[in-house]
Amino acid sequence: MxxxxxxxxxxxxxxxxxxxxxxxxxxxxxxxxxxxxxxxxxxxxxxxxxxxxxxxxxxxxxxxxxxxxxxxxxxxxxxxxxxxxxxxxxxxxxxxxxxxxxxxxxxxxxxxxxxxxxxxxxxxxxxxxxxSNQNYLNKIEKNSNRYTISLLRENTTESDYGVAFYKDKVVFASARDTGVVSRSIHKWDNEPFTDLYIASLKVDGQFTVTKKFSKAINTKFHESTPAFSPDGRTVYFTRNNYIGNKRKRDVEGLTRLKIYRATLNNDNEWGEIFEMPFNSDAYSCAHPTLNSRGDKMYFASDMPGTIGASDIFEVAIRHDGSVGIPKNLGREINTEGRETFPFISENNILYFSSDGLPGLGGLDVFAAKIDSDSTFSFVENVGRPINSPMDDFNYIININSKLGYFSSNRIGGKGGDDIYTLQELAPLSTVETTAIVIIVKDIDSDQVIANAVVSLKDLENIEIKSSSTDTDGSAKFKEIPLKQYFAKVNKEGYGTNEKIVNAFAKEQIVYLEKDVYKASLGEDLGRILKLSPILFDTNKWDIRGDAGFEIAKVIAAMTVHPKLKIAIRSHTDNRGSSELNMNLSEKRAQSTMTFMVSKGIAQERLTAKGYGETEPIRPCAEGTCTDEELQKNRRSEFIIVE
CATH class of the missing domain: 1.25.40.10 (Tetratricopeptide repeat domain)
Incomplete structure (x- = not known):
């Protein structure tokens, strides 16, 4: 890495x-x-x-x-x-x-x-x-070969990435003369450092006259991924949690990433550096970008509410410089993987990188059209040659010249991460519609369920269409955009289920499970915690390793809930005399209680009793049960009494 x-x-x-x-x-x-x-x-x-x-x-x-x-x-x-x-x-x-x-x-x-x-x-x-890879690969192929790309000659053997347009120039991040070689290190405070650089542009997009961007902004820690206001007098950038010559760490001792703002004074020097109010010492915010009006920022973060490793958020930037509350872009964009490095083009297309959406490998660049109601018309992989089997990210483009840049660690570069120029030759294909079928089944019997209500919602939980299942358990939806949805299914007597469905998978199954009653006095804690049975060897009452693991879960639950009281009930199989089995089960119950007390549970919260062979799970006449069935009868239960 x-x-x-x-x-x-x-x-x-x-x-x-x-x-x-x-x-x-x-x-x-x-x-x-x-x-x-x-x-x-x-x-x-x-x-x-x-x-x-x-x-x-x-x-x-x-x-x-x-x-x-x-x-x-x-x-x-x-x-x-x-x-x-x-x-x-x-x-x-x-x-x-x-x-x-x-x-x-x-x-x-x-x-x-x-x-x-x-x-x-x-x-x-x-x-x-x-x-359905054939369709998926065809979609990528359809969007491929719309660009020519070229390795930037300005790249060094260190990491170069994170280009942003600034007036008639570009600003980017580089580790070129920080004295630290790019390397894979797992501690944030041992990362290689980058500074911001500014460069003029040649006609073909190559850099010239490159120099450090600002002494006031560059520090001995990371600076990267700048974004400039439309008037060019405000810059937002990523930096380690470092300001006023003070470095802050989280409870793990890690220095997180934050987004900072600086303004240009009358002497054309950058100053008044402040961190954005949504930052935190406990999580990272990074890679800001602004829309063409400069009134909305998009950025990546792992703040609370993130779906995956990192998500893309949006936040309002007001005229007085104050900001709104960050909003997660939701599941139309974000996945359980990484979504990062957003960029908003002047024609309101969000470009970002993801390893959670289907791609060619590593991080791929995707495009999503932002509609007037802030929803997304489509999410498309931009195809080759922008994307590759390696990590491809930090895509930006000028919609007038169709010239832009992206970064990649693909084979053939100069360093770890390298900057490439791009020239767009043709726009993305338009959004398609499709038809899908949702089939509803009983999870236990696998039988189809008729008259179940299926609501198809977008990933912002707004209902698009609704239908009921036919006698064959199917609900059909036609002419819907080719993207992801929530299918929410309701049926009397069943618990509600909600599942993400992909419109390019034509037929999908949603299973329903019958309602179960809530825990109450007399319930087996093992059912609530879904414990495996507490099992014992034949004629033994000592706690086995697997039994110790299961009992430890009960101990943990009782530690979290100090008012919980449990009755331990132990059982045997029917081999041997009834008297011996009753005695054996009593020893098992007492052994279980002794084990729990030794782990810190107060004895007054526990009772223990043996039931011998009187309450088998699997009644067995002599010689009719297998060894496995007999072992299931040799068990302990944990009944809630208070």
């Missing part, structure tokens, strides 16, 4: 102490794989992990918790552990593992894992997109 990656990812290493600030993401993660009724899953499983327990489920939960926070680099080792431990890994984990690998730069292995995802879950929306 090179310099540009460090400035693009916008901090994946989010401290668990900031977890409550990321509560929406954690809740989304929990909703995707389980609906916990207690404290967010991350709190419980973090406590379990700290105790040193190991299991497939622990790897799943820790990986998912970090994945849905957007900490893909933190998720990767847990997915690796899961991949190496579980040969029957659920399809969803192949998909998430592939994304984590892609974020780490291991594109080849990511593609292999994604193929396993398609193989194991061929009807999933994402699989349908990948299976």
């Amino acid at each position: 090179i310099l540009r990656n460090k400035l693009t990812i916008l901090v994946l290493l989010i401290c668990t102490n900031t977890l409550l600030a990321q509560e929406n993401k954690v809740e989304k993660a929990n909703k995707d794989f389980e609906n916990y009724s207690f404290s967010p899953a991350i709190d419980i499983f973090k406590k379990v992990a700290d105790e040193g327990y190991k299991s497939v489920e622990l790897y799943q939960r820790m990986a998912d918790a970090n994945y849905f926070k957007g900490d893909l680099t933190l998720a990767l080792p847990w997915y690796e552990k899961l991949y190496n431990s579980d040969k029957n890994m659920a399809p969803e984990y192949y998909f998430r593992y592939a994304h984590a690998l892609k974020a780490s730069g291991d594109i080849v292995e990511a593609r292999k894992v994604m193929e396993e995802f398609v193989r194991t879950k061929p009807t999933d929306n994402r699989s349908l997109i990948l299976i």
Whole structure:
């Protein structure tokens, strides 16, 4: 990973102490794989992990918790552990593992894992997109060959990137004479530094007369990606959290990125440097761009509310210099991956880079037309030669001359990141419409469900169309723009389900699950936490390793909820005498309680009782049950009593 990656990812290493600030993401993660009724899953499983327990489920939960926070680099080792431990890994984990690998730069292995995802879950929306590669590749091919590009001669062996237009010149970022070679380092305070440079332009777009931009703006830390107001007297730029000769860090000791503003004084010197009010020491904001009127800024951030590793936000810039509240552009633009380096052309097209949308590899450049109501008419991959198997980003263009620039770390450059000129030869293709079919099924029986109401909404949650399913369980939608939607499905007796659907996958299934009642007194905590049964070996009552892991989850839940009281109920199979089984189950119940007390749970919050063979899960006449069925009867349960 090179310099540009460090400035693009916008901090994946989010401290668990900031977890409550990321509560929406954690809740989304929990909703995707389980609906916990207690404290967010991350709190419980973090406590379990700290105790040193190991299991497939622990790897799943820790990986998912970090994945849905957007900490893909933190998720990767847990997915690796899961991949190496579980040969029957659920399809969803192949998909998430592939994304984590892609974020780490291991594109080849990511593609292999994604193929396993398609193989194991061929009807999933994402699989349908990948299976329909012919159409997807044709779309990219249709948009390809609309540019000529050329490697900028001004590039150095260091990183050069982040070009912005400034009057009749350009300003860009470079590490050329900072004395630090671009390198892959995981700590923010050890990154290579860049400064801003200004250059005049030749007719062909090549740079000339290059010099440092401003002594007042350049510091010993990072400066990059400037954006200028229409009158050229205000500049917004990215810098490390450093101002007034003071460097600030977050609770992890990391120096984040912030957006700063400077103004040009009467002596044509840049001064009055202030940080934007939406910045924070706890997250990064970077890569600003302004619309043609200068009244709206777009930027990338991993602030709370971000969908993926980094999202694109917009914020109003008022005439008096004050700013509004940043707004996430939503799922029409942002994904669970990285969206970054936005640019707004004068004809109101948003160009940005993403590794979450289908592309040619790494970060690809995409274009989205911003309509008058701030929605997006289309999101298109701009195609080759702008995009490549490597990272391509920081696209800008002058709509009059059709001349612009982009940055890439592709093979054939001079350094890590290099600047390329571009000349647009033809505009993007127009938006298309299509028809899709949503099929609704019962998740347990796989039977189709008639008379279910399907609402098709855009990614801002505005309803586009609504329909009811026919006797074959299908709801049909015609002449809709070719993009992503939410399909929200309701049916009496079932829980509501909402799923992102892609209009270029013609037929998609949404599953409904029957309503389940909420937890109450007498409920088994194991059902609420979806525990695996607490199992015991034959004629034994000591706590096995897998049992210890399950009990640790109950302990974590009781630690989070100090008023919770539990009745431990232990059971045996029917082998042996009833008297011996009752005695054995009592020992198992007491052993479980002793274990929990040893881990810090007050004994007055627990009761323990053995039930012998009197309440089997699987009633077994002598010799009629398998060893596996018998083991299911040898269990402990945790009943809520208060």
